[in-house]
Structures are given as C-alpha cells and as structure tokens.
Amino acid sequence: MEEVIRSITDPEMLSQIERVVPFHGYLSTGVFVGIQIYNIARRSLGFSEGDRLFVTCETLSCMPDALQVLGGCTIGNKGLKIEDHGKMAATISRRAPKGAATAKGVRIVLDPAKTASYPRLHSWYMNAGLVSHEEAISDLIRAEDGVYTWEMVDVKVPEKPVKRIAVCRECGESFVLRGDEGLCRGCAERSSKNIQIDLTGG
Numbered sequence: 591m592e593e594v595i596r597s598i599t600d601p602e603m604l605s606q607i608e609r610v611v612p613f614h615g616y617l618s619t620g621v622f623v624g625i626q627i628y629n630i631a632r633r634s635l636g637f638s639e640g641d642r643l644f645v646t647c648e649t650l651s652c653m654p655d656a657l658q659v660l661g662g663c664t665i666g667n668k669g670l671k672i673e674d675h676g677k678m679a680a681t682i683s684r685r686a687p688k689g690a691a692t693a694k695g696v697r698i699v700l701d702p703a704k705t706a707s708y709p710r711l712h713s714w715y716m717n718a719g720l721v722s723h724e725e726a727i728s729d730l731i732r733a734e735d736g737v738y739t740w741e742m743v744d745v746k747v748p749e750k751p752v753k754r755i756a757v758c759r760e761c762g763e764s765f766v767l768r769g770d771e772g773l774c775r776g777c778a779e780r781s782s783k784n785i786q787i788d789l790t791g792g
C-alpha cells in the first residue's frame with residue numbers, strides 16, 4: 591500500500607490519508623472513496639475546512655469514517671446520518687441560512703457506468719473477483735473524479751421538536767418521547783417480541 595500512496599502527488603490528499611487512516615485502522619477502498627467524495631463536495635459547495643457540514647451516507651461500510659474525520663460530521667454532533675441503501679453514495683450539505691427550509695447540497699455516487707472503464711476497480715465494486723485494496727485504490731487514483739457522478743440537491747432542514755422526557759412505566763428509566771407512548775423503545779420492542787412468541791407458541 592505504501593507504494594500506492596507514494597504515487598499520490600497531491601500533498602492535500604496525502605495529509606487527508608494521514609488523518610483518516612488512524613481513525614479507520616487502515617486505508618480501505620471505501621475510505622478512499624470517502625476522501626474523494628469529500629473533495630468533490632468541497633469543490634462543488636465551496637466550503638472550507640472547519641465549516642459545519644451535514645452528511646447522509648448511503649452505506650455503513652468504511653466511507654462514513656473518512657467523512658467523519660475530514661468533514662467533522664459525527665454521529666454525536668448529528669452531522670452524520672446513515673441511510674443504509676448499500677450504495678457507495680453520499681449527500682453533503684452546508685448549514686442552511688437562518689430560517690431556510692432547505693440547504694444547498696450535493697449527492698455524489700461512485701458510478702458503475704464509469705468504473706467499467708477500470709476493470710480492477712469495477713471488479714472490486716461489483717464484488718466480481720478478488721481485488722486487493724491496493725489494486726482498487728490505484729485505479730481510483732488514476733481515475734480521480736472520472737468515476738463519480740454528482741448533482742446539486744436541496745436538502746431539507748430537519749425540524750427541531752422540543753425535547754420531552756418521560757419515565758417508562760415498565761423499566762422506570764427516563765427516555766426521550768416521540769409521541770405520547772408510555773413505554774420506552776427498548777420495552778416496547780421487547781413486549782412486541784413477546785407477543786410474537788406467544789402467538790407462535792399457540
């Protein structure tokens with residue numbers, strides 16, 4: 591992998607790799623895709639490092655880690671949302687202007703019609719053969735933006751309901767209400783499972 595990384599001449603990307611690898615554990619192809627997606631978003635939206643960003647990742651694997659480190663979008667600061675469609679795609683947006691209902695964003699996808707020109711990368715993408723991360727990432731380095739498709743999108747700003755807390759009548763623990771439910775989500779799940787077990791048990 592060191593040889594592959596040595597072929598990268600962009601000092602910015604080298605510094606990004608240096609920051610992402612300790613967080614994720616190693617340089618995987620999915621992490622590298624995340625780095626490239628972040629850089630396309632930065633150019634399309636014109637944000638600077640440190641600006642508040644929001645990301646929706648359409649996969650749980652690898653890619654979110656690059657966006658957490660580079661974009662500062664984490665699960666805890668609500669900058670990162672996962673909608674696991676099993677896709678190598680992400681939507682990145684900036685903070686909306688005050689009072690606006692939508693924010694300017696961009697959805698970027700690793701496009702199979704374009705990876706087809708890079709047989710090793712394509713084979714990795716389609717899980718059609720044994721391809722090492724070194725081979726797939728070498729193709730991504732050569733392809734640069736050429737294997738991605740992106741479009742500008744309006745991202746709806748989520749409403750911020752007032753937080754209401756209740757104490758669960760089953761377990762006695764406090765939880766954040768979604769409606770007027772009396773059971774916390776944990777107990778509600780357990781009781782619905784019990785009902786299923788009762789039904790199958792006759």
Ligand SMILES: [Zn+2]
Nearest residue numbers: 758761774777
């Ligand atoms: Zn409970």
